[in-house]
Amino acid sequence: MQNLSRRRVLTLGAALGLAGVAAPSTAWAWSSAGSIAATDTVSDPWGVWDDDTDPLVASLLENGQIPAVNTAFDSWIENGDALPAGLPAPLTAWLQRHNTLPSWTDQAKLARAAQFNKRMSMYLFLLYGLGSGIMSTVIPREARNVYWSEGGADMKARAAKTFTYGYDLNAVDAFQPTGHFVVTSNKTRLTHAAVRHLLPQSPGWRAVTDDFVPISNGDILITFHSLGTFVRREMKSWGLRISAAEDEAFLHQWQVALHLLGVRDDFIPATWAAAEQQSAYALTPLLAPTPEGINLADILLGLTSQVDLGVTRGFQREFARYLLSDRIGDWLRLPRDYASRAVIEVGWPAYVAFREGLSPIIPSGFSMFDRFVRGLAMLFLNNGTSATYTPITIPTGNRPS
Template identity: 30%
Template sequence: MVDTSLVEALKFRGDPLADTVVAELAATGRVGAVNEVLAHFRANDQPVPADLPESVRAYLVATGKPPEWADLDRVARAYEFFVDDGVHVAAVLSFAAMVNCYAQPRPSRVLAMTHGLNQPHRRLSETSQFVLNMMGCGAFGSGGAFVPTIQKTRLIHAAVRHFITRSGRWDLEADGVPVCQQDMVGSLLIFSVQVVEGMRRLGISVTEAEAEDYYYVWRVTGAMLGIPAQALPATLAEARELNSTLVETSYGPSPEGVQLTAHLLDLYEKLFPGKVFDGIVAALVRQVVDDRVADWMRVPRSGGWQRVARIGTRVLGALERAEDDSRTATAILDRAGELLLGGSVRTLTNGQSTTLSIPADLRERWQASGLCPAGTAPRPATHTVRT
């Protein structure tokens, strides 16, 4: 059982390791130089670059391994789940998890103060890249690329805290620390517990064992992001309970959340050309998020498409159950995922500075099964520390 008083205290805790590094870089004017070096630091087994300030090198060494309790066999099982259902995970991340994130007023204010309200492509592409790297084969070991992703993410969060707390526009006493550890726990539960729930709402079969393993990867990731281990539920059942008491109770309307959601819906509507499919994205969102949240975020109602979405989830569930016995059903499911993720990748990377790269092992497995969502050659993702 997670101590809820501990989780509440995390509202006032940042990430001391990363915060110290960013404060030093900002004070010495070396942020740009460090960014140039870190842009080429992408692989778990790559030596820590020599031409970095000592504080940065020490940080990278200290944060370069998963916790000792991490069971990499369980992580490997989650990888197999993602090979089979990665496109469905991506769908729920896109249509549900992002909206639920925007339903949290405090994190939405942070996004508005950093990325701005009209850049959904950046938030979505960064989240997608993070999950793709996390779910690659050997993500935490030799040949993976997730450890540098985590390390850079912690520095980015620290840079956001540094910028906002010095902006004069944030009340630390009332609002806590920007990108606090409590918000990190909330995001982790949205991207794990709520993603599995969203998949099931779409009629996609996820076994309890698969759900446990998928949550476990996020638990290991949370520890590497600096969240205290005792704040991370040990089991999926406890995670569901904390999701109910911490995350869902934090939902509410905010001007920032409404605008962020509107821009996200507009981004995804562009995947469907013409006017025939207007309203289908909003209907999918309403299928996988709570009606109250959808109303708070002013997700439009579309009676016709919502009926189609409800019928579609029943059909999808039937196809999913028939997947092992029906090549036709498998082809339909895979094609739907390919169109969704492939379309989003093309949209997100069209002229944007953040590129999306599918790990080579996932790409090969998806190609072998006749599905490669991106449909483009792999490109390295970049992460920039901003202050």
């Protein structure tokens, strides 16, 4: 078990660049030879936004049409639903172009990914929620954008909308006509286009940003690495059994997701090796604390603490540290609870090993860990059930300064 912990620490430390952080580079140098397009070129995704969507959404915002679009979108939920009636004609034309899967979609891989997500659901809830969610607060551009956008003022509602995306992606029929994910992705892509138009009008955002238009293709790739790449790396380091076909399918699901968010094929990694290379290059060196991120992490962890997970607040903060590293924990000023940490260091690998049938010994903290992961899963699922379904709506303003 000690070996497992040590390997995990080393892998995560190296992956997050914690042994000697490279200076952030300003020019993109990742060759598209490793992308789906497989073109051996280097173009800069930090200078690519969404040309087919941004002018359209800017004009809908300028003409005051977004509230009516959001109302029309209320009943547009399933991938197989007809496009809503009464939308502005250019938006209908946009949806006719984009409300579909890319030509390179492999349905067999998507079906395999769905089964894999189901099998791994407990780990995925934990890793996306407490790992990726908190990591997003140390991605400076993302933290500043989220803080200064409309949703930054109401993180509970924002988290619920993000859960909707995660729930829709992880549903067994995510990409099927009865699933929601294609529709949810289109709503998210339109939301991002709105943010690109709105945030530059925010004096608060302008005062802190290093970017003149938010959410470039490069930024979306960075967020993908904090989600898919991070989660897959963690699952592997925990010794979870992932077949080569499942591994590939999990990547494919994310490749399609990135395409649906408007990322160009020449930036989407074709393999996990290429993804890891891009992540080491584009995510790791850019991680840093910001006042906005520290605030958002505190709010997000506070929201999770409102639910009784059967563990203390200190345990929950230590678990976030355990997933993300103490360096990130220190950046976010997460309080220390050394007793809980000792329990986690020993108990979590033992819990995983028992749960996966890799060890016959029931660890002493089994029921506590079990309640913790199940509690997090319920928190996630409660937002995803139809009773409390929180639809994604396109914002019309920014956080009040």
